[in-house]
Structure formats: C-alpha cells, structure tokens
Amino acid sequence: MKIYFKSFGCRTNQIEIESIVENLVSAGFVVSENDWDVFLINSCSVTARAENEEISFIKKIASKNPDARIVITGCMASLFAERIKKISKNIEIFKNDEKEKIPSALSGRDIPTNYFSINGFYSKTRAFVKLQDGCNLKCSYCIVPFARSSISSKPFDTAVDEIKRLIDNGYKEIVLSGTRLGAYDSGGKKLNELLRMLSSLKGDFRVRLSSLEPMEINEELVDICSNSERFCNYFHIPLQSGSDRILSLMRRPYNRSFYSKRMELIRKRMKNPGLYSDIIVGFPSESDDDFNNSMDFISSLGLSGLHIFTYSKRPYTASESMPELDERIKKERSKKAHMLDKKLRDDYKKSLIGEVVISLSLKHKDGKTIFLGSNFVEIVVDEVFETNIICPVIINNLSDGILYGKRVI
Numbered sequence: 001m002k003i004y005f006k007s008f009g010c011r012t013n014q015i016e017i018e019s020i021v022e023n024l025v026s027a028g029f030v031v032s033e034n035d036w037d038v039f040l041i042n043s044c045s046v047t048a049r050a051e052n053e054e055i056s057f058i059k060k061i062a063s064k065n066p067d068a069r070i071v072i073t074g075c076m077a078s079l080f081a082e083r084i085k086k087i088s089k090n091i092e093i094f095k096n097d098e099k100e101k102i103p104s105a106l107s108g109r110d111i112p113t114n115y116f117s118i119n120g121f122y123s124k125t126r127a128f129v130k131l132q133d134g135c136n137l138k139c140s141y142c143i144v145p146f147a148r149s150s151i152s153s154k155p156f157d158t159a160v161d162e163i164k165r166l167i168d169n170g171y172k173e174i175v176l177s178g179t180r181l182g183a184y185d186s187g188g189k190k191l192n193e194l195l196r197m198l199s200s201l202k203g204d205f206r207v208r209l210s211s212l213e214p215m216e217i218n219e220e221l222v223d224i225c226s227n228s229e230r231f232c233n234y235f236h237i238p239l240q241s242g243s244d245r246i247l248s249l250m251r252r253p254y255n256r257s258f259y260s261k262r263m264e265l266i267r268k269r270m271k272n273p274g275l276y277s278d279i280i281v282g283f284p285s286e287s288d289d290d291f292n293n294s295m296d297f298i299s300s301l302g303l304s305g306l307h308i309f310t311y312s313k314r315p316y317t318a319s320e321s322m323p324e325l326d327e328r329i330k331k332e333r334s335k336k337a338h339m340l341d342k343k344l345r346d347d348y349k350k351s352l353i354g355e356v357v358i359s360l361s362l363k364h365k366d367g368k369t370i371f372l373g374s375n376f377v378e379i380v381v382d383e384v385f386e387t388n389i390i391c392p393v394i395i396n397n398l399s400d401g402i403l404y405g406k407r408v409i
Contacts, residue, residue, distance in 0.1 A: 001106075002032040008054050009044025011177045011210055013074055015130040016099060017042040019116035023103035027111060031122075036068060038106060042099075043074035043084075045143050047312040051076055055087070062088040071106065073099045075147035079315070096148055115154040117162045120169055125362050125388050126208075126372075127171040131159055131194070132178030137213075139240075140251045140318035141280065141311065148179050156186040160197055167203045172390050173232075173360050173372075174198075175208045182216025192220050199228040204390060206360070206374065208232040211278070214239070214254050217262045226269035229358075233270055233374040237262060238278040242297030243290040246283050251318065256297055263301055272351060274304045274375030281337050282311040282330030284322035291333055295340055304348040304375070306341040310334045342401070349377060349403050352395045356408060359393040361385050371405070379405045 003024060007017040017040065025031065029038075039061050044050045054076060061070060070091045072084055078095040085091050094102050100113040121127045134151040135144055154162075163174055176194075178184060184191040198207050207230055214237055225231040237259075241247050244255045266273055279298065281291065298306070310330050313320055357379065359371035364384055371379040371393050379393050380402055392408040 001029050001038065002036045003029045003038045003040060003106075004031060004033055004036040005040040005042075006057070007042040007074075008050060008057075009042075009046060009075070010179070011128055011175070012130055012133065012179055013042040013044060015118065015128045015177060016073075016116045018121055018128075019114070019118050019130075020099070020102050021122070022118055022120070023111050024106060027103065027107035027109050029107070036065070038069045038071060039065070040102070041070070041072045041074070043072055043076035045075040045079055045147055045314070047309065048314070049312060051080070055084075058084065058087050058091070062090065066090070069106075071102065073102065075144065078147045079143070097150065115152075115158060117154075117158065119165060121171070125171075125360065126173040126175055127166045127169075128175045128177050128210075129159065129162055129166070130154065130178060131176055131191075132181055132184045135180045135183075137180070137253070138251060138318075140249060141283065141314065143314040143317055144179065146316045151180075151183060153178075153184045153186045156189045156194065159186070159194060163198065164201065167201070167205050170388065172205050172388055173208060174205060175210055177210040180213065180216075181210055182212045191216075192218075192224060195221065195224045195231070199224065199230045201230075206230060206232055206358075206390060208234060208376075209236075211236045211238060213237070214259050214262050217265065219265065222266055222269050232274075232376070233272075233358075234274040234276075234376045235266055236276045236278075239298070240278060240280050241283065241286075241290070242279075242294030243286070246286055246290050246294070249285065249319075249322075250280075250283065260301065272355070272375070274348070274373070274377065275301075276305045276307070276376065277301075277303055278307045278309065279337060280309045280311050281333040282325050284311070284319055284324055286311075286325065286333075291336075295336065298340060299344075302347075303344050304377075305345045306337065308334060308337045308341060346398070346401060349398050349401070352377065352403065353397060354395065356392045356394045357405075358390060361387045361389050361391070363387060371407075377403055379403045381405055381407055383407070 007013045073094040081093045103111040116130045134148045357373040359373045369381045369385045393405045395405040
C-alpha cells in the first residue's frame with residue numbers, strides 16, 4: 001500500500017504525522033510522493049486563512065486521484081468534520097483524540113500507541129519530539145483549546161528513551177515540542193526535571209526548546225539552560241501584544257512588565273541569546289495608540305525577530321462576537337509590524353558580526369553550506385562541509401539580510 005502525507009500548522013502536527021507514517025511504514029506501507037493509495041493530512045484551524053488553504057489542498061488531492069482514500073485528522077478535522085466530508089465520499093475523519101488509532105485502522109494490525117514517538121524525521125536534519133498536548137488557557141482569540149482541550153504529557157522515561165534513540169540514530173539537534181510545552185507534567189516530573197536529565201546525557205548533540213509561554217519561564221529553567229552547553233542559546237516566547245489593554249482583552253495571563261522581566265532574566269544568564277516572539281496585529285478594538293504602544297514596547301525589548309499574525313475571527317472563541325477592525329487597517333498594521341521584524345532581525349544579526357556561534361550544518365546550496373546557529377540564525381559558509389555536524393562558526397558579515405561566516409577548525 002502506497003501512502004503520502006502533508007501536515008499543516010504547528011510543529012506538534014508535524015511530529016504526529018511523522019510518527020503515524022513511521023508506524024505505517026513498519027506495517028508494510030511505502031511512502032510514494034506521486035503515486036499513492038492513501039493520502040494522510042494533519043489539519044490546522046488556527047486561522048481562517050489556514051483552513052481555506054487546506055480546503056483547497058484537499059479538493060486538489062481528491063481531484064488528482066478520485067479513487068484514493070483521503071484520511072484527515074488534526075484540529076480542523078476535529079472541529080469541522082462535516083464541512084470536510086462534503087468534498088469527497090472517500091474522506092475519512094479521525095479527530096485529535098482518535099489520531100493514534102490511525103496506524104491500526106489503516107494497516108488492519110494492532111499497532112501499540114506510543115504518544116507519537118519517532119525513530120527519525122523524514123528528510124530532516126533535526127529531530128522533533130512531542131512531549132505534551134493540549135492547552136487550557138482559553139485566550140479569547142484562540143481556537144486551539146477547543147480542538148485540543150485534553151492536557152497530557154509523554155511519560156518521562158518514554159521521553160528520555162526516545163531522545164536517546166534519536167541521538168543513537170545520529171541526530172545532532174533535538175527540538176522539544178508541545179501544544180504548551182511548559183505545561184509538561186509526567187506524574188509530577190515537570191519540564192525542568194526532564195531538562196536536568198538531558199543535560200547529563202553523553203553524546204554530540206544539542207537540545208532546543210520550542211515555544212514557551214512567558215509565565216512558564218522561571219529562574220530554575222533559565223539556570224538549567226544557561227549552565228549547560230547542551231541547550232541552545234535561544235527562546236521563543238509569545239507576547240501577542242505590547243498593549244496591556246489588549247493583553248487583558250486577549251485574556252493573556254501577564255502584562256508588559258511581567259514579560260519584560262522574563263527577557264531580563266534570560267539576558268542576565270545568557271550571552272546575546274536569540275529571543276523570538278509571536279504577535280497578533282489588528283485584534284478587535286485595537287486603537288492606533290494600542291498598536292503604536294505595542295510596536296514601541298517590542299522595539300524596547302530588542303527581540304531577535306517576530307512571527308506576525310493578523311487577527312482572524314475564529315468560531316467558539318470569546319473574541320468572535322467583538323467587532324472586527326477594517327481589513328485595510330489590519331493590513332497596514334501587519335505591514336508596519338513586518339518592517340519592525342526586519343529591523344529587529346537585521347539589528348540582531350549585526351550584533352553577531354565577529355562572534356563565534358556554535359552551529360549545525362543543515363544543507364548545501366549553490367556550493368555553500370547553510371548552518372543553523374544555536375541562537376536560530378542561519379549562517380552561509382562558502383565551502384561544502386558534511387551536513388549534520390556541530391561546530392563553531394565565526395560570523396564575518398551581513399549582506400541583504402544574510403549572515404556569512406567561516407567554520408572555525
């Protein structure tokens with residue numbers, strides 16, 4: 001049986017589909033990009049735009065191979081199954097709480113569930129590990145808690161064994177992921193305890209943390225990461241808005257002052273870390289003052305870069321009933337936020353010139369090697385080196401937003 005797959009949205013989705021396909025391959029399925037009997041899709045519902053792109057993709061797949069089984073899981077499948085089923089009679093839906101049953105359902109075998117553990121990552125240099133699922137924050141704009149309401153964590157020993165296995169299989173960077181990674185709790189063993197365990201492991205590898213909520217950044221966690229070369233010099237901490245009034249309307253459980261103190265805590269313990277954030281522009285009732293104050297606050301933080309989302313009304317959320325801003329205003333604010341992002345990224349990259357950054361060789365392009373720094377910047381080295389090696393790279397210059405450097409031997 002031939003299968004191909006596509007994942008939309010978050011890193012957790014990507015890990016889940018990787019695990020599902022890995023189990024199916026072990027049961028005799030063959031991955032085939034152009035000729036498949038089953039197409040597996042892990043869907044996303046975080047924005048209306050994402051959903052529309054997915055619907056278009058599903059229609060394309062259904063028309064390309066009308067006889068194939070199309071198996072759809074994920075958040076959109078969990079929330080809007082009937083809408084999806086109208087596309088084709090060959091569509092099968094597995095909601096998020098049924099997702100781990102897919103390998104058994106498709107193969108006809110009894111395949112044990114393993115909290116989406118993996119042995120490798122298809123066509124990737126880095127490996128991603130799902131540690132946690134679910135969120136109960138109920139931010140007023142977010143649909144995710146309605147699709148992933150159940151909070152769970154991968155058993156501690158299972159997580160450690162999986163990471164050891166990935167290291168043994170040659171992966172040099174392990175990225176720890178979850179819907180809300182900081183909520184990891186395996187029988188009372190929380191994320192900090194897992195990080196301590198990983199810091200004691202032997203081997204030539206490093207660990208990167210995916211997104212962490214501001215209130216889940218604490219002194220103990222930062223100390224663990226800053227006192228061991230095992231961990232990347234990097235944090236991704238969503239802000240969403242730099243206006244306290246908007247943060248309150250968003251039901252985010254912190255204010256500007258709290259967020260700023262988290263940044264200060266990290267910078268006191270780490271040298272020039274890569275600090276990235278998410279923001280939403282155009283939230284209902286966001287005034288010019290709110291937006292300008294937000295941009296000023298973000299500028300003052302000296303972040304390394306932003307991931308920018310334009311507000312999108314989502315069903316079931318508290319903000320769904322709030323009057324939306326004019327699309328023209330949202331578009332203009334998005335443009336200004338992207339300009340700020342470019343400035344932040346350029347300023348951070350300039351600050352790295354002359355620095356030596358521990359980096360992982362990812363891939364080759366045009367006779368050059370692309371490295372990923374511990375701080376999440378890409379560095380182009382004008383030589384061809386073996387991929388999947390960790391080594392120091394000195395950054396020499398910045399040109400058109402691209403950092404260039406030389407491997408230190």
